[in-house]
Amino acid sequence: MIIIHARFQLQPEQEQAFLEEIRPLVAASRAESGNISYDLMKDTEKDNVYTMVELWTDSSAVEDHNKSVHFTAFANKAPEYLAARLDVKLYKVEEINR
Template sequence: MIIINAKFTITEAKRAEFLEEVTQLIEATRKEDGCLSYELYESTEQVNVFTMVENWRDEQAIEGHNQSPLLQQLFKNMPEYAEKETVLNVAKTIA
């Protein structure tokens, strides 16, 4: 299994737009082959800081997800939404 954590720091002015777009992405992604879980959490200590916790079966599933039109659209819009650059952490579990 591969685990990806993506940390987003969103501007207050774009919060609603980000959440609307990311909610659509979450719903679609959960149906993708190889997606084991895909959850968005908001920090209780930092305003407008979100972490997407993704669990994937394998690299092939991630590669397919990266081609998703909804994910590509989010990537395109992130400079408009973000207060800081997105931070990604990727880990593989030991079999």
């Protein structure tokens, strides 16, 4: 399983536009084969900071997602919303069954 955390620090005046733009990305990503979950979380301590928490079955699913029309369209527009560089962390994990 692959977990991705993508942290967005937004320009305050761009927050609403960012949310409108990212909603279709979330819906389309959740419908992708290989997606387990795709959730946008708002930071409760920092203004204008969001983290996308993504769970994927494997790296092939992530590669397909990164090539998708909805992802590339969003990625091309994202810089206009950001106040700082996008911070992305990718983790390969092993599920522990108890």
